[in-house]
Amino acid sequence: MSQEMEHCQQQLKEKGYKFTNQRKTIIEILLSSQKHLLTAGQIYDETRQKNLPLNYSTVYRNLETLLESGLVKRVSLQDGTASYEYNRHRHHHHLICLKCHDAEMIDYCPYEDINRYIKEHTTFYPVEHRFEIYGYCEKCRKNMKRD
């Protein structure tokens, strides 16, 4: 079992959750997918492709559990769909392609400037932030040029 998996097992244990095969499957899918963000549906489909079919309710319930355990993060995108990523504990944001819907990570975060602005101009107490850039990835731009 990979080091990453060991970590997951331990993390679940700490929260009183079991390390079931279904959870393992979901984590493996998140870890190995080329896509950086996966929807519940994509994860569901992937379990079938892997011949480890899970029920939809199992997928949803476990994503919730993994979220609570801090093992995955949820991002809900502009179009209202929720996507999940394995939590690599490094703060980042996403560049999301409007064509292929895949995401790249960027380390850039405008938080500090924002925070200063909010403190100076408002009475709001910030807790978290959400920041995404939508556009076109290199691959899709090349494909578009070709057509």
Added chain:
Amino acid sequence: MSQEMEHCQQQLKEKGYKFTNQRKTIIEILLSSQKHLLTAGQIYDETRQKNLPLNYSTVYRNLETLLESGLVKRVSLQDGTASYEYNRHRHHHHLICLKCHDAEMIDYCPYEDINRYIKEHTTFYPVEHRFEIYGYCEKCRKNMKRD
């Protein structure tokens, strides 16, 4: 009819849409609500409170129409719900309260810095961005202290 309304009428006309009472109702609700962002459901409820009840499909279809005409903007929030605001054509972002779910606008936008970063570090072509801060508004903080 208010100047804002005249503008809406004209804008719809330009796109070949009619200026129906139902659309007027929705625009009025968006213009007059204390909340800065309203969900389709909240708009639906409000039409009943105003004794100008609209059907859900009318609400959804017209929000789509108003969106196309550039009269409203849609923001889909962290929890996956879509909210709408009257488009005041001034670029801004939102401070969204995790308790009362109301939103404040801020003029601050990190776009320029982001854009520079993306150009320098990636091959991504940015088109639009999404940026929200979640936290607690003054009113809710005061209420919490009291309890």
Added chain:
DNA sequence: ATTTGTGCAAAGAGTTTGCAACCAT
């Protein structure tokens, strides 16, 4: 008069829940 828009009802997507059987610890 024409064309778009409305209300109704029904269908669709995505997600959640109750329950009996099951499995990890």
Added chain:
DNA sequence: ATGGTTGCAAACTCTTTGCACAAAT
């Protein structure tokens, strides 16, 4: 053994669609 977990089916929420009738231009 036992308490969390699964699969199934059904429910639920939010949103969309087809259609006949109504309203705006």
